[in-house]
Amino acid sequence: MADFELIVNSIEKNHINKLLDDGRRLDGRTLNQFRDIKIETNVIDKANGSALIHLGKTKVMCGVKLTFGVPWEDAPKKGSLFVGFETTPMASPDFRSGPPQPNQIELSRVTDRLIRESGIIDLEKLCIIEGEKVWQINIDVYALDNFGNLFDAAAIAAVCALATTSIPELSIKKGEVTQLETSKPLEINSFPVSVTTSKIGEHYIADAELKEEQIADARFTLGLTDDHIVSGQKGGENGIKSGKIMEILDNSIQIADEIRKIIKEQLPK
DSSP: OOHHHHHHHHHHHHHHHHHHHTTOOTTSOOTTOOOOEEEEEOOOTTSSEEEEEEETTEEEEEEEEEEEEOOOTTOTTOOEEEEEEEOOTTTOTTOOSSSOOHHHHHHHHHHHHHHHHHTOSOGGGGEEETTTEEEEEEEEEEEEEOSSOHHHHHHHHHHHHHHTOEEEEEEEETTEEEEEEEEEEOOOOOOOEEEEEEEETTEEEESOOHHHHHHOSEEEEEEEOSSOEEEEEEESSSOOOHHHHHHHHHHHHHHHHHHHHHHHHHSOO
16 A cells, blocks of 8 residues: 555544544444435346345345255255345445455355344245255345445345245145246245444444444444344454443444334335
8 A cells, every 4th residue: 555545544544533532423423323224125127026225325235036946955844045245346446356255255144144043034934845845045135336334234135125025826736836927925024134333443333434444443243133133243353342242232232123113114015
């Protein structure tokens, strides 16, 4: 990095820290305030369910596609789900084309863990013929514009896409499966959300925008349902003081309730 860039980064970091000392942020938010969330659904015609999420200026799209699959040998009565995350240079110059990058893999795994561990979908209800045929749910998440906090935006996009997913109805005769023209809503058991807290110096903030994210020392992403903590992911080079964990947890639970309310208000009735 050029000396000029280092100086600029140092000036920006000092400015952000000075604002945080006063309980303010670059965009005027308070430390635990999320950016505005806007949800658009059914944005991909060929998908079984889809959603486009605006988290401030961050934009993430998710498409859900159902295909026939063979169950795992140790789970003959369960369907399966797979989560993929695509980042391209169009979303941010920090992203590259080609093989998955470490941040792309992490985003995919964190989103997968939230969906899987929350029990949002009962995989046994995706069984078509035990041991032979099941529904496979493919959840593909795409970063369109990265202005910070892709973790939480991806979680909202995946949950909203699943909540609007239709599953084709089937006819099963003598072991033969025929897909009908009709469909029914995919049954959703919960509305899991993730809340990412970033540490900048001695300050802890929710929903970091890009410049805050770039200078953060650490981050902690919690996946939460209405009544359970279902996942957690620590990132960044530095640690988080143990005494701060309960404070982060309490704030995350409160924020998750607010996000969940926004999701339910904006999803089609």
